[in-house]
Amino acid sequence: MNLHYDEATERFRIELREWLEGNLPDEQERLAEPTQSSADLPDWARQWQRRLFDAGWLVPGWPPELGGKNATPIQQLVYFEEMARLPLMRSYNVQGLTIIAPAIHDFGNDQQRKSYVLPTLRAEISWCLGMSEPGAGSDLAGLSTRAELDDDHFIVNGQKVWTSGAEHSDFCFCFVRTDPEAPKHKGISVLIIDMKTPGIDVRPMPELTNKDRADFSEVFFDDVEVPAENLVGELNHGWAITTGSLAHERGMLWTTQVSELENRIEAFRQLGERQDEHGRRLAEDSVFRDELASLYLDAQALKFMGYRGFAKISHGQASPEHSLLKLFGSELTQRLTLMAMEHEGASALDIGMDPYSVGRYSRHSFTMQYFYSFAGTIAGGTSEIQRNIIAQRVLGLPRG
Structure with a gap:
């Protein structure tokens, strides 16, 4: 498996980075009007999503008339890697953008596509x-x-x-x-x-x-x-929607969350710079170093699993990796945030940043992220359900 991006993909990355550097919303504007939920769209969030749409950077895998650039699956992977490094999300109505609009596009009639897909992409409806x-x-x-x-x-x-x-x-x-x-x-x-x-x-x-x-x-x-x-x-025939667009998008979401997981690991690494009452850095503790190495290696394994899934998709092959990604990624996030809280000690009682805020990956947000990590092991199919899927569809084991 070739782990290097080709020249065209790297040009795609550079083009995206340059656009983002010149178009991010002002931080003070974001802080002045914070988001309150996954469907609450303050003015700056709507404007940001429309800006992405107009430039073709909202859903790059879609055609230009639908806010995209006809990007390849590998280019989409690069896109999500870069977006994960930002202090904000591309859309604050994530379900509308990543699940519902694609489902209506794939399964809806022409009138439904006209009435709902573009307004969703433009952040006109949630x-x-x-x-x-x-x-x-x-x-x-x-x-x-x-x-x-x-x-x-x-x-x-x-x-x-x-x-x-x-x-x-x-x-x-x-x-x-x-x-x-x-x-x-x-x-x-x-x-x-x-x-x-x-x-x-x-x-x-x-x-x-x-x-x-x-x-x-x-x-x-x-x-x-x-x-x-x-x-x-x-x-x-609604079940076809759950096994079509929703299943694909679920796999896409968990693949791209590898980059967000890497952000959390970097915040965990920064915990190592803290000093105890004797002036000794946490990074000097062998237990902390072992935990950091374990988290990093597991995240790399998760990333390469995602790469393999994207490679299959790009060649038109079915990919069962999304269940593996969800299971491994959600449980790794839970393990990471628990470790961080244990090392923070009493300071972890300050729950810190809201997960929708611009600082959601600062070290002060580990406790909040730990609370939310339980949703990751339940929503979209519990870890137990994922293990059953893996056993039956990936390993070919019999039921019961």
Whole structure:
């Protein structure tokens, strides 16, 4: 496997770096109006996303008319490596940009693409993802929210939970059961639901770490009328969306988080410069050095696994690496942040920066990142689910 980028890819990297250096939002502007959730878009965040879109740097793998540059998979990898070094995210409605817009692009009709894809990319509308339910978390196929077709509209009843950004979202990309008699994977459909529709009750779930912040919400649907034209893809074939665009984007997200993990490891390394009451640096401790080396080597293994997955994708091959990346990456993040807290001692009680803030990888944010690391081992399929997938689809082991 060739681990060196070719000349064209390096030119792509240089072009991106030069553009970013001249176009990043002003830091004072970002600090003056912080983001509050994954769907909360202050003016500077909307302007930043539009600036990326207009320059073709928002979704580089897409065609220019959709905010991209027709970038190759390897160029996209370089793009995410560079973006991870920034003090802010490319979009603060991550689900809308990385999951929902691609799904509508791949499975929606022409009118849906026109109505929702470009406005999402331009940060004109924001989204939440209606997947998890009280009785259907990792087992999405067990969902029970019903949608019954009545002439030209669906009637939706049920509940979603752990819905990120629901309080601030314009629309919900909602998975519903449209045929309760069919096998559980075959009776699911996807609806685009306007969050202002009568009958929707959003109940924010305040966080223990910040009572004024509630990124997650419960969402209740009580006889909510949804136009039949808002059905994405075919009726009762919504499961194809989870195994199509969503699965690909999930793998893409975890691959690119390797660069963010490297940022955290660098912040961990900087902990080594701290001195104890005797003036001895933490980096002189052999235990600390061993932990740092272990984290670095594991991150490199994760990176090369991601490279292998991208190489397969670039040659049109299926890649099972996304489950390995999610499992290994989420658990490595949890191990790293726990180690950092242990070395910080009492100072770790200062939870520091919000994960959406410009300083989210400073050493003062390890405690907050540790709290959030548990979401990484649960959301999108728990570690136990990932191990089952790896055993069956990668290793070829039998069920049971």
